[in-house]
Amino acid sequence: MKIFAQIILLLSFCFALTGPEILQKVDNNFQGLNQISESTMIIHDLRFSRSISAKSWSAEKGKLAFTEYLSPAREKGTKMLKIEDELWIYSPMADRIIKIAGHMLKQSVSGSDLSYEDYLEESDLVNNYSSKIIREELFEERECYVLELVGKKEGLSYPVQKIWVDKERFLPLKSEQFAKSGELLKRSVINEVFKVANRWYPKRMTYKDMLKTGKGTEFVVDSIKFDQSIPAHTFTKANLRR
Amino acid sequence: MLLVINLAFKNLMGGRLRTVLNILILSFAFVAILLYQGLIAGMNDQMTRAVIEEEVGGGQFWVNSYDPYDPFKLDNAYGPLPSKLIAMVNEGQAEPILLRPATIFPQGREQGVVLRGINPNQNILKMPTTVLSSEIELPLIIGKRMAKSTGLKVGDTIMIRWRDKNGAFDAKKGTIVAVMGTIVQTIDRGQIWMSLQDLLKISNMEKEATILVLKYPHISESIENWTYKSQKNLLQDVKSAVDAEKSFSIVMNIILLGLALIAIFDSQMFAVFRRRKEIGTLIALGMTRAKVIALFTIEGALNGVLAICAGFVWGLPLMRYMMNTGMSVYSAADDFGMAMPERLYASFSLQLILESTLLIFLMVTIVSYLPTKKIAKLNPTDAIRGKVT
Numbered sequence: 001m002k003i004f005a006q007i008i009l010l011l012s013f014c015f016a017l018t019g020p021e022i023l024q025k026v027d028n029n030f031q032g033l034n035q036i037s038e039s040t041m042i043i044h045d046l047r048f049s050r051s052i053s054a055k056s057w058s059a060e061k062g063k064l065a066f067t068e069y070l071s072p073a074r075e076k077g078t079k080m081l082k083i084e085d086e087l088w089i090y091s092p093m094a095d096r097i098i099k100i101a102g103h104m105l106k107q108s109v110s111g112s113d114l115s116y117e118d119y120l121e122e123s124d125l126v127n128n129y130s131s132k133i134i135r136e137e138l139f140e141e142r143e144c145y146v147l148e149l150v151g152k153k154e155g156l157s158y159p160v161q162k163i164w165v166d167k168e169r170f171l172p173l174k175s176e177q178f179a180k181s182g183e184l185l186k187r188s189v190i191n192e193v194f195k196v197a198n199r200w201y202p203k204r205m206t207y208k209d210m211l212k213t214g215k216g217t218e219f220v221v222d223s224i225k226f227d228q229s230i231p232a233h234t235f236t237k238a239n240l241r242r
Numbered sequence: 243m244l245l246v247i248n249l250a251f252k253n254l255m256g257g258r259l260r261t262v263l264n265i266l267i268l269s270f271a272f273v274a275i276l277l278y279q280g281l282i283a284g285m286n287d288q289m290t291r292a293v294i295e296e297e298v299g300g301g302q303f304w305v306n307s308y309d310p311y312d313p314f315k316l317d318n319a320y321g322p323l324p325s326k327l328i329a330m331v332n333e334g335q336a337e338p339i340l341l342r343p344a345t346i347f348p349q350g351r352e353q354g355v356v357l358r359g360i361n362p363n364q365n366i367l368k369m370p371t372t373v374l375s376s377e378i379e380l381p382l383i384i385g386k387r388m389a390k391s392t393g394l395k396v397g398d399t400i401m402i403r404w405r406d407k408n409g410a411f412d413a414k415k416g417t418i419v420a421v422m423g424t425i426v427q428t429i430d431r432g433q434i435w436m437s438l439q440d441l442l443k444i445s446n447m448e449k450e451a452t453i454l455v456l457k458y459p460h461i462s463e464s465i466e467n468w469t470y471k472s473q474k475n476l477l478q479d480v481k482s483a484v485d486a487e488k489s490f491s492i493v494m495n496i497i498l499l500g501l502a503l504i505a506i507f508d509s510q511m512f513a514v515f516r517r518r519k520e521i522g523t524l525i526a527l528g529m530t531r532a533k534v535i536a537l538f539t540i541e542g543a544l545n546g547v548l549a550i551c552a553g554f555v556w557g558l559p560l561m562r563y564m565m566n567t568g569m570s571v572y573s574a575a576d577d578f579g580m581a582m583p584e585r586l587y588a589s590f591s592l593q594l595i596l597e598s599t600l601l602i603f604l605m606v607t608i609v610s611y612l613p614t615k616k617i618a619k620l621n622p623t624d625a626i627r628g629k630v631t
Contacts, residue, residue: 099314
């Protein structure tokens, strides 16, 4: 009996997942050849809330992204194109295309708690961060790995992150982003998940910029499709005025 | 000619109340024009002095990628100083300033700012930078407008979030160690000053800068990736603001002077009509038409001379008051984005006084002459009988 228990223990060590393996599984949930999604962003200010719904196309691990606002009427037709580190925004009211680059990509989208980078980029944790499991704990009644991520390269927005990864579904149910100084900058929580194309995906998330007041921003994925046929002209500046 | 002047003076004095009223209104216009011009000149002096002392210095060098009107480029607007400029810094002839975009969170609100790093021991710009060498971690200086808009005061701490040169977010609390009173809005609104060493350290930089402020304007050429900006070039905004004010002053002058000149013109027209018998008699007695015209013109012009004298009598104390005590400026002017002082002190140069005096005299003379042209066409016999053709 004692030998059997030791074998079980040994096997559990052999088959225990490492930090990078967990991150790879997390990334697998988020990444695809490309994706087309419809989402709603609900921004909760101190006094009122407002929502923006949008349709997005992305490819090449988020290097290419195109988003069009569908509502409210005031924002409808606003389009964003991201190619690598450059972003162009088309405003139908002004009929102008504005280029945003550098630090402006870190600014908030329409007063929300999400930056343009948060909003448009796909998860690529395994390539960007080295990781280690610091403990295992329950989060919202789900068994989670708690991982500490440290940036592998310079230039990452968040040099240090801490994530709570669902042991079964490999979704980061909670994540915290820290500044170089250790100051907590942002916290995001997955409130609801759904299964799509054999993978788990967040249905509803809450982002909170920890440095400012407010109740955070909810992000609801209304629908998402992976590995679709997206025409190449989608990710062109000409598409902004179409 | 002396006879004509003597006669003109006597006629003018005979006008009594009419003359007094004309002189009063003209002297009011004269003093008002002088005061307005003096205030504009004073505003120009104050704004120029403040901008030079607190921002521009003797001229500046800008790293090529810096464009103050393009906030999108600010993130990359920095570079190492060339050796020639480093030598100037070491000699105390120039001070580097580094500009970095950041975000602050006063009362939990997100607000974009520009962090400005400056050497605490600098003596080129008239700013209280010595307090930046305080032992407190991340000491900061803000302007009074920034303090008002953010609700910050000396001793308060504020969370600042920025990105280092590689793009990584960082955040730390800084402490306000001074609130500086400045009329230069470009170094106040949305600006936070800190030690250059602190800013270089938190930005993961070593010796980079965005602007180099010169002590004296003795260089006039760009060096490597640094573009020279002359003091004159950097004061262009002040000049534009003053020019705009000057354009408005022209309109004001036209209105003020116009009112006074209408009174003179009216008096002259009335005089020519009322004194037609006198004109006819003078011509019949042998006075040439030109002399009669001169008589009436000098009468009018003397209004101007007396108004200028009266203007100096009652206007000088007022001008002196405006030079020494000044006047408080309408507070909304501060929101125009100009380096507008709280009190404006008038400045009167000899040229300004001479120009204004000459302007009044010439305009009054011209306006006095115009109605008298009618005299040239007068038939003396008709004039004596009181007929005007």
